[in-house]
Each structure stands twice: as C-alpha cells, then as structure tokens.
C-alpha cells in the first residue's frame with residue numbers, strides 16, 4: 001500500500017511561502033480552511049486594501065445612511081449635513097452594541113439600544129443619558145465617537161474605504177490599466193448608473209477566495225459549470241463571446257475580455273432581437289462612448305467580469321447587461337455572505353431596463369442559473385479541503401504557466417492572457433502572499 | 444364565513460397541497476402545467492428597515508426571481524438536461540403549506556394567500572429551511588384553476604443558501 005508520505009501541512013511550522021507558490025501554480029488547501037490564516041487575512045488584507053462600501057446615489061440626501069461590512073467589521077456609511085460621506089464602525093464606543101440594525105435609511109443620529117448613547121451622523125458622541133450624575137460630568141465625549149474609517153474615497157460614484165491611513169489613493173490602487181477597462185461600465189450609461197433595488201444577500205459555505213479567484217478570470221469553468229446555460233440556449237457559443245483575460249497590479253483580474261468590435265457586434269445582434277428601442281439605445285450608448293473614451297475603448301464597447309482585490313467582484317457584458325457587484329463577505333474561513341448590488345442606466349428605455357433586470361435575476365443572482373451552480377462548486381471544494389489527506393495535495397493553478405506574456409492586442413493595457421488560463425489566479429495569490437507576509441501595525 | 448367560502452377555501456387548499464406534492468416529487472412538467480401562459484412569477488428581495496421607513500416592494504426593482512412562463516420552462520429544461528450541478532443530484536424537499544386565505548374577485552378569479560415552510564436537504568448534510576408567504580392569483584381552468592400571478596415573499600434577509608428549488 002502506498003502511504004501518504006507527506007504530512008498534512010503544519011501551518012505554524014510552514015511559512016506561507018511554502019503554502020502558496022503562485023509561480024509554480026500551486027496553492028495549499030490549508031489556506032482555504034485554516035482559522036489562523038483566516039484571522040491573518042482579516043488583519044493584513046481587509047484592513048489594508050480599499051473595500052467597497054456603497055454608491056453615492058444610495059446616500060443622495062443629508063442623513064442618508066447604509067450599512068456594510070469591511071471584512072468582519074460592521075460599518076455605517078453616512079452623508080451628514082455638511083454633505084461629506086463618512087464611514088464608521090457600527091459598534092458603540094461604550095460596550096460595543098450595534099448602533100444601527102437596518103440596511104439603509106435616513107436618520108439625523110444613531111442611538112445605541114443598550115444604554116442610549118447617541119451619535120450624530122458624523123459619528124460624534126452627542127448624548128449620554130444622565131452623563132452629569134452617573135459619570136459625575138467627567139466623561140470626555142470627544143474621545144468616544146464611533147471609530148471612523150480614516151480613508152474614504154470615491155471613484156465615479158463608487159465609495160470605497162480603507163482602514164490604512166497610509167494607503168495609496170484609491171485610483172492608484174485600482175490602477176489606470178484596470179480603469180481603462182472598467183471606465184466603459186461607468187461612461188456608457190446615458191443617464192448614469194443607478195442602484196435598481198435592495199442588496200441581495202445569501203450565504204455560501206465556502207472560503208471567500210474561491211469566489212474571488214473565480215471572478216478574477218476563471219473563464220475555463222464557464223464551459224462546464226455553466227454548461228446548462230449553453231444547453232438551454234441561454235448563452236451563445238462561448239468562443240463567440242470573448243477572447244482574453246487580463247490582470248493588473250494589486251491582484252486585480254478580469255475575464256471575458258473581447259477583441260475590439262466583438263462586444264458591439266454582439267449587442268447589435270441582441271438589439272435586432274429586442275426591438276427598435278434597443279437598436280436606438282445601443283447606438284446612443286456607442287456614440288456616447290465615442291465622445292467620452294478613446295477610440296479603442298469605444299470599439300471595445302463591453303466588458304465581461306472581474307474581481308477587484310480582495311473580495312469585490314463585478315459583471316458587465318454589453319449595453320443590455322446589468323452592472324452587478326458581488327461582495328464576498330468573509331464569515332469565518334468556511335463561509336461567505338454574498339451581497340449583490342445591481343446597477344443600470346437610469347436613462348435607458350423601459351423595455352431595455354426590463355430585459356436587463358430580469359436577465360440578471362435569471363443569470364447571476366441567488367436563484368440565477370449561474371449563481372446556483374457556482375456556489376455548489378465553492379462549497380464542495382471547501383468541504384474537501386478540510387481533510388488531512390486532501391491537504392497534502394495542492395490546488396493546481398498551472399494553466400498557461402511558462403506561456404505568460406505571449407498574448408498581445410494592440411493598445412490593451414494590463415497583462416493579457418488567452419481566454420483560458422490561470423494566470424489571473426496566480427496574480428491574485430501573488431498579491432495575497434505579498435500582503436499576508438507584510439506585518440501590519442495594531443489597529 | 445359562509446359555507447360556500449369554506450368550501451372554496453378547502454378546494455384551494457387542495458390545489459395548493461397538490462402543487463406542493465408535484466414539487467416534492469419533482470414532477471416538474473406537471474407543475475409547469477399549473478401556470479398560465481402569461482404568468483408573472485415574482486420573488487422580491489426582503490429588506491430590514493426602520494419601522495417608519497418601511498418600503499413596499501416596487502415592480503421594476505430587481506428581484507430574486509422575476510420569471511415568465513417561458514423562463515420557468517427553461518428552468519425545467521435545465522434541470523432535465525443533467526448539467527444543472529446545483530440540483531445534480533436532486534435536493535430532497537418537503538413543503539408545508541398553511542394559513543390559506545381565499546378572496547374571491549368579481550370576475551370569478553380569486554386571490555389565495557398562503558404560508559410555507561420548505562425543507563431542503565442536499566447531498567449528505569447540506570440542510571436548510573426556507574420560510575415565507577405567497578400571494579397567488581388563480582384563474583378558473585375547467586374544474587380547477589391555473590396560477591396567473593405568484594408573488595413569493597421570503598422572510599429571510601440573508602438567504603441560507605442560493606436558491607435551486609421552487610416556492
């Protein structure tokens with residue numbers, strides 16, 4: 001009998017460099033299940049990177065607020081009377097009760113349900129019941145506001161926050177190369193992007209990285225995981241849809257990138273099928289892009305999907321597709337709470353809005369035919385990674401290893417690769433490793 | 444309550460129990476046959492908001508499910524095709540339908556409200572309950588009805604899992 005000669009990886013003994021070897025296309029299963037590694041991720045990744053909080057349109061009036069998570073830390077984002085958007089910890093400075101228990105709304109203040117401490121929408125502590133007697137008037141309220149997230153920056157309406165005071169600016173983190181592509185999603189809408197309903201939320205019993213790396217450019221899985229979508233004619237031949245994947249600094253990756261002209265041709269074909277409103281719409285979108293972005297970007301017209309490191313994925317095919325955001329909120333090493341926000345062009349004709357909206361629910365949402373099957377994979381992968389014998393076999397990310405940099409498309413920025421490659425996964429884990437091996441200061 | 448309304452409610456209960464049985468037994472073609480050609484099947488997203496800032500679900504916002512009969516049929520075709528990994532193997536389900544209330548409408552159609560608990564058991568130990576209510580508009584079809592409109596309200600803010608079953 002062959003024995004398992006390699007021992008299951010002892011995390012304390014093995015350095016992360018032994019577990020995660022992007023340049024060999026190998027990642028230990030341990031990093032998907034280990035509690036200590038997970039705690040380190042919360043500290044060294046989720047307090048060091050720019051995390052999505054919400055969209056400016058969700059906080060249009062002073063007093064508007066919404067709640068979200070940064071890693072496992074609950075936060076509130078507010079627009080206060082001075083018009084500024086702030087993000088703060090949703091946890092009372094007294095003894096930690098959540099000061100806001102709703103998704104979103106409007107309020108001039110947040111009153112803690114436990115002992116009634118009251119905070120303004122700027123996070124200042126403005127009320128303490130019986131402060132004069134119970135604290136003898138000695139409580140220094142100025143030191144007991146809600147903990148503010150020190151950096152909040154907005155790119156084209158999208159609000160991001162970062163616990164790291166010394167973080168590079170958001171635009172530099174996202175990077176000009178990645179934004180060259182992403183700008184298509186932001187510049188194409190005739191009336192701007194608007195949020196088209198509540199955030200959809202559901203759980204997947206899986207490690208958050210499995211979802212993030214998948215959206216970063218695992219186009220290979222589409223052929224089989226989503227085989228049913230092709231089978232029932234929901235999608236055209238996949239090779240007609242896209243040509244490349246591409247990755248960028250800071251672990252970001254993108255899939256289903258198409259050659260110039262392809263996405264526009266696909267949209268024109270779709271418009272014929274949808275009717276006159278749609279034909280007019282796609283033409284107007286195309287003209288708008290020609291006026292606002294470079295000729296090559298305009299010719300590119302549509303995107304695919306991607307992951308903004310660490311845990312913000314997005315999807316946006318052509319003009320008839322929702323811009324969908326997926327936050328893979330970690331809830332322990334083995335669980336994700338998915339938060340999905342959907343955006344669409346506020347000025348699109350109603351028939352186009354109706355098509356895009358229903359298509360998204362049917363495709364990449366909690367009951368969508370793509371979403372269901374993806375989650376099934378991530379769960380069973382996580383489950384299998386718990387076994388001690390399983391952990392002796394690294395996950396294999398070797399596709400395209402030794403062939404990186406062989407693909408070129410004139411004028412396309414970033415590191416382009418063929419449609420089917422694991423170069424973007426390797427890029428994701430390279431940056432993951434860089435952050436995980438960089439000690440941070442105590443928060 | 445008049446006895447005729449009681450009888451009507453019993454008949455509607457019977458209809459809904461039989462529907463639940465079709466789903467629990469995965470008789471999807473027969474289940475599809477219970478809907479009209481122009482059915483609107485809608486499952487909006489539940490929110491948590493302040494008491495005084497409650498919002499009604501607005502048509503035109505994106506939803507968990509917003510299907511017509513064509514896409515419901517596509518979902519069934521997908522299940523039958525063998526590549527729907529989220530239901531391959533099939534989940535075991537058990538549906539409990541209760542609190543049925545019937546409101547007849549002037550044109551002979553009726554509105555049926557009901558509550559449900561659906562137990563889903565997948566693979567070895569992936570188990571969850573989905574709880575919610577439904578509001579169906581039933582139109583007369585021969586001796587029985589067809590569902591012309593279904594609104595499903597799940598009580599969960601965070602769904603325990605992606606949805607691969609029907610309500």
Ligand code: FES
Pocket residue numbers: 092093094095096097112113114115116117
């Ligand atoms: S915990 Fe908030 S007032 Fe005491």
Ligand SMILES: [Fe+2]
Pocket residue numbers: 214221222225226370374
């Ligand atoms: Fe997928």
